[in-house]
Amino acid sequence: MVFEKIAALIADHVGCDIADIKAESTFEALGIDSLDTAEMVIELEEELGIEIQLKEKMETVGQLAKYIESQKG
């Protein structure tokens, strides 16, 4: 569920097809830099009603989704 939400946000941000976003897609390959990631995390927080504390750099979409799942508890 989180993955789909992130994929939708990314597709919206970079204007690509949501079907092209896989768990193993890297943010770098998608053309998303650290500022974009921060913005999406803030948007996700508002949508999910949780606070996401990023302590490690996330390389792939799947990594971020998994991390957020774990923070949701």
Next chain:
Amino acid sequence: MIKTALTELIPIEYPIFQGGMAWIADGKLAAAVSNGGGLGIIAAMNADADYLRQQIAVARSLTDKPFGVNIMLMSPNADAVAQVVADEKVAVITTGAGNPAKYMDLWQQAGACVIPVVASVAMAKMLGRSGAAALIAEGGESGGHVGDTTTMALVPQVCDATTLPVIAAGGIADGRGVAAALMLGACGVQLGTRFLLAEECSIHTNYKEKVLKATDISTIITGKRLGHPVRSLKSPFSNAVFKLEYSQISDAELEEMARDTLRLAAVEGDMQKGCFLAGQVAGMVKKSQPARQIIQEIFDEAELILKGVNRWIK
């Protein structure tokens, strides 16, 4: 006297920071700025713990005023230098290139004021709630690693997004810039480029001369493709990278081109291979002065301007 939330947060006379500058902002420059009434900041850059300990000792030998250390979170030595600033009980820690959340407990227990540099509203929101004492909103006019949004657009938006004191950085070099930053909602400023011409700044004379010769259009941004754009003075090195960046050259080759270039500029003054980081205000820097005089001049001018603002209200 200009007193703001920043001069209350940190015991400094003027609300001005000298930003961390890799290979440039050492203990000597930081001490000179702190003695001049601002907050000097030592750049930890990619160096190891011993270098930082040494520079902290140099600063302490020259001043009893508070000073700061700038931690580059991407540095391979980040964990080690993060421990040094805690052990040494450095008063102010500014951070760049990432999220300092993982060091926050350590630093707060050491009693430090942690002030992250942010280049966007989302970063401000994210870093602002993790225990930061203030935020530095750095616009794309700055020298060094930069974001896209300009100081003029970024500062008010960051101020709207946080309740923390905001320090404006990027494109400020005189009293007009300071007055404008306060108008945008900031309670202080961080300058880099102007301090390159502080007498106590030990960079190579070629570097200083290059800044003195610069005009408003002398800088260029390179490194976007690799995800870390930097602003520097146009030079044979930066022009070559700029051209090659969108060619077939591999990322690894591009990285290799940039290796050691900051040291070559600052220490060797290598006009061919050096990368001379500087901001768009380089064209406003006209002379070499003691740090104390730079600060004094800037705040005398800012005060004069701010005292006169009523004249626009009819």
